[in-house]
Amino acid sequence: MKLIIASPSPYARKARIALHEKALPFVEELTVPWNPGTVAPTHNPLGKIPILLIDDGTALYESSVILEYLDTIAGTVPLIPLAGALRVQAKLMEALADGVSDAVVLIALEARRKPDLQSRDWVVRQRAKVDAGLVELDRILGNRDWLVGDTFGLADIAAGSALGYVTLRLPEHDWRTSLPRLAAFSDRLEARPSFAMSRPAPQSIVEIG
Ligand SMILES: N[C@@H](CCC(=O)N[C@@H](CS)C(=O)NCC(=O)O)C(=O)O
Structure with missing residues (x-):
């Protein structure tokens, strides 16, 4: 499998973490989806990463869909509760965490406008x-x-990715002081190999009009 990513992306990080947790072999291809010439629109009409190219040639996009797909692969550790209230709660936490990431993306993009x-x-x-x-x-x-x-899973992956992204993009934000319990949770997650192998890093993007 190939995962097309941007190095700072919290959404791509969700997929990277899930692939590492499941010990699935994959290669990463780096792109800057905001810049001209990116490969993203070749595989996703919306031009967004992450994009997972699976072995039959299908391109999957939208991080929540990619994580759903990965959880169907037999013989790998499950990350999404199978049914019932826990599943809904995990998806709700994913929506909340991704919403935090969405707001941080919009703040970061605003700073790149004229x-x-x-x-x-x-x-x-x-x-x-x-x-x-x-x-x-x-x-x-x-x-x-x-x-x-009572186990690590989707909600923790999404939340950990969002928290790492807040720290990357809003270094002046004092959430670690005001929410020490959440900060300790983030530290515990960042100590996992899957998180260490997917640390977000800035990329240089063109100015947005
Ligand atoms: N909801 C999507 C968000 C994906 C997303 O917005 N990715 C950004 C990078 S962090 C992107 O590719 N943006 C390019 C664009 O909107 O043109 C997901 O979870 O996959």
Whole structure:
């Protein structure tokens, strides 16, 4: 399998972590989906990564779909609860964590627009979503080890990816001080080999109009 990624992407990181956790062999292809010449639209009409090219040539995109697909591969550790309330809760936590990442992406993109096109109100609006999302993740985690049930899984992957992305893009954000329990959770996740092998790194992108 080939996974097309951008090195900072929290969505690509979800897929990278899942592939490592499942010990599935794969190669990574790096692209900058925002820049001209990216391969992303060749495989995904939306032009977004991550894209998983599976061995029959099918291109899967949207990180939640890729994780669903990976969980159908027999003989690998399951990451999504099979049925019932736990499954819904895991998908809800994924939506929450991805929503935090979405707001951080919008803040980061705003900073790349021409200065006279940047909107302070827009950044404040997105920042409020980040803050509320982090508080909710902390509330749901409580004093437990994992976000959903009693094993590591999808919710932890999505949340850990979002937290790593907040740290990368908003280094001035004080969430680690205000939410020490969530920070300890993030540290525990980052110590896993699957997280260590997928640390986000910045890429250089062109200015957006
Ligand atoms: N909901 C999507 C989000 C994917 C996404 O927005 N990826 C960004 C990189 S972090 C991208 O490729 N953006 C390029 C674009 O929107 O043109 C997922 O979970 O896969």
